[in-house]
Amino acid sequence: MVLIFAQRNREMTNQKLSDTYRHKGLRQKLMEELRKKGIYDEAVLTAINTVPRHYFMESSFLEFAYRDQAFPIGASQTISQPYTVAFQTELLQVNRHAKVLEVGTGSGYQTAILCELGAKVFTIERQRELFTKSQQLLGQMGYKPHFFFGDGYKGKSAYGPFQRILVTAGAPCIPSDLIDQLAEGGRMVIPVGDNQVQTMTLIVKNNGKIETTEHGTFIFVPLLKGTDG
Numbered sequence: 001m002v003l004i005f006a007q008r009n010r011e012m013t014n015q016k017l018s019d020t021y022r023h024k025g026l027r028q029k030l031m032e033e034l035r036k037k038g039i040y041d042e043a044v045l046t047a048i049n050t051v052p053r054h055y056f057m058e059s060s061f062l063e064f065a066y067r068d069q070a071f072p073i074g075a076s077q078t079i080s081q082p083y084t085v086a087f088q089t090e091l092l093q094v095n096r097h098a099k100v101l102e103v104g105t106g107s108g109y110q111t112a113i114l115c116e117l118g119a120k121v122f123t124i125e126r127q128r129e130l131f132t133k134s135q136q137l138l139g140q141m142g143y144k145p146h147f148f149f150g151d152g153y154k155g156k157s158a159y160g161p162f163q164r165i166l167v168t169a170g171a172p173c174i175p176s177d178l179i180d181q182l183a184e185g186g187r188m189v190i191p192v193g194d195n196q197v198q199t200m201t202l203i204v205k206n207n208g209k210i211e212t213t214e215h216g217t218f219i220f221v222p223l224l225k226g227t228d229g
Helices: 002-016 021-036 042-050 059-064 082-092 109-116 128-141 176-180
Strands: 071-074 077-079 099-103 120-125 146-149 162-167 182-193 198-206 209-218
Touching: 021 042, 021 082, 042 082, 042 109, 059 071, 071 128, 082 109, 082 162, 082 182, 082 198, 082 209, 099 109, 109 120, 109 128, 120 128, 128 146, 176 182
Parallel strands: 099 120, 099 162, 120 146, 162 182
Antiparallel strands: 071 077, 182 198, 198 209
16 A cells, blocks of 8 residues: 555656646746736746746646636645746846845745746745645755745844845735845845735845835735744
């Protein structure tokens, strides 16, 4: 029975990690859709076209993987809408080899996009279930970000400062620890607001001063303190 169960697990993994011509065609269409919606950074669009989003989806949503929508991924979390992922990433302006802190690994999809752009990624997840799943999946895909299970509000000061910080959940305020860990000349992208709607906020640190600009409203799951699991 153990051998049969292990074999079924391997078969399910192999099936999940299958990337067909149909999947690639759907990604191409998604990339063009995002371009029409105003995403212009070709490196970001190429990353969206490269990373198989269906790998990160629950089985019941696989057929919808390339719709421009958010979907549940377990632990009361979601995989973000592709437009939102592309918008945040474009706003972040990720340079190759940049040290990037991601707060909220979630499914790992955004993490893969950052890795695909050539960033050195440090990613934090507070949900044990998602931390374990994303770590395993991204490893299978060949990505090697630095994973941490912990409280995203606190960041990772021991590994900072970071040229870029990306927060993938809605925060009621901008965590001071994250501002402290932002390098001089660095950029942070964070959705700020209540549990209903947030404003996408860009923070740039120049000569020790913080400059903020707002870039439209979005809806994210809340950024929570502490850890779960």
